Amino acid sequence: MNVGTLDRIIRIIIGIALIALAFSGTIGLWGYIGIIPLVTGLLKWCPLYTLLGIQTCPLHETVKRD
DSSP states (O other): OOOOHHHHHHHHHHHHHHHHHHHTTSSOGGGGGGHHHHHHHHHTOOHHHHHHTOOOOTTOOOOOOO
């Protein structure tokens, strides 16, 4: 998990909004890109955050082993 609660909520709302707008024909097919923020919000994990070393989830801490 690297996506925090507020980040998740925003991703899910944006994802649903984009998909709904695309489905209704308001913004065209590109709106289906909303699947990406929706899925990353639901999974609480963003592969781009992993690559960039970003983490918005305060509860998840990396365990360091000696």
